[in-house]
Amino acid sequence: MEGHSRDNDTDTALAAPGQAVERQITGPPSALEQAHIIAGSDAEAVAQWLAEYRQSPRTFRHYRKESERLLLWLEKRGQHLNELRRDELDAFEAFLADPQPRQHWIGPPRPRHSPEWRPFRQPLSAASRRQSLVILQGMMSWLVEAGWLTHNPFRLMRNKRQRMDNRHERVERYLERPLWQWFWGYLDTPEVEQSRRQHYERARLRFIFAFAYLLGPRISEMAAARMNDFMQREGQWWWQVTGKGGRTSRIPVTPALMDALIEWRKVLKLSELPQPEEATPLIRALDGQRGITDNQLYRLIRATFSRAAEALAGDHATSFSETERSRMVVQLRQATPHWLRHTAITHQAQQGVELRYLASTARHARLETTARYLHEEDREWHAQMQRHTLPSITDDEGNDAL
DSSP, X not given: OTTSOHHHHHHHSXXXXXXXXXXXXXXXXXXXXXXXXXXXXXXXXHHHHHHTTTTOHHHHHHHHHHHHHHHHHHHHXXXXXXXXXXXXXXXXXXXXXXXXXXXXXXXXXXXXXXXXXXXXXXXXXXHHHHHHHHXXXXXXXXXXXXXXXXXXXXXXXXXXXXXXXXXXXXXXXXXXXXXXXXXXXXXXXXXXXXXXXHXXXXXXXXXHHHHHHHHOOXXXXXXXXXXXXXXEETTEEEEEEEOGGGOEEEXXXXXXXXXXXXXXXXXXXXXXXXXXXXXXXSSBOTTSSSBOOHHHHHHHHHHXXXXXHHHHHXXXXXXXXHHHHHHHHHHHHHOOHHHHHHHHHHHHHHTTOOHHHHHHHHTOSOHXXXXXXXXXXXXHHHHHHTTOOOOOSBOTTSOBOO
């Protein structure tokens, strides 16, 4: 990194559970002699907080990313965690929205030991900034309880609830139904001449997007899925998944997904239905045997959205108007794998699935979280508001009114 040596990048990166931080990069906070943890630096103290999430690897990686950004930002300012004041949180939030200098902080994915590694792929959206602040608030509270810090500046944020609680915002990052229908048709259109590899890749993409759309899994859950996660109980098929917080749930499997699964298994030259002993990867690499990582799956889905955007931009035969088509091209270029989860839950809501079942499928702890996906009321509200209009400019005889 510009402004950091390769060694500093490695040292600043927080260790995985069970690994030691290579070198102390920030000294212990001053005037703290009653700490309830053994640590010689902020990084080591934060690593102990992260170790609480060692049973949830994805949560661990996400929390490490957020805490690492804060530590690097403080290091750049020559500060320790215990010196962070309330007014500086505003500066940190502004930094998350626009990390500068850009070349110092932002870059494409790279291995953490690479000199080209950067803490950001892009500036954070408002929702991502709120999420970051929520995570860091929890981290600071834990460090206060551990005796490592004397205060948590987040507690001084007067408008903390409105600012940091993203449950009040309606989910808008999803593919509208006409765009999804076009996109599924795009996936369903084979090349004129396909090699064996192209046939495999297209079949895999169709299954990936069918799986994501029909069940709404998180990308880590998709990458970790096994064939025998699909199970039959009393004649009905279910998908068993272990999600956030290590909670295991069962989600009803629709006939459409079973059809997609059967087609995918045919491509893999497997029997039609999964068996209880098949603890093998559901989504597989090009060799048809190995699984793929969530990072590989993320890139695969993003690349597919990007190619679809280019195809739609050049598709003048659609029923979309030019304005609609341009807007949808932008949506596809912006879309991430998590948009598929939003799309799945939103479309289920539009199909009339009850809120309690939506919450169970999404595995939300709060109904308020699921309610953010309910757009049908907006539709009805908009339709009814059309009755309210201006008076006609003609009189009862049809003559122009004076």
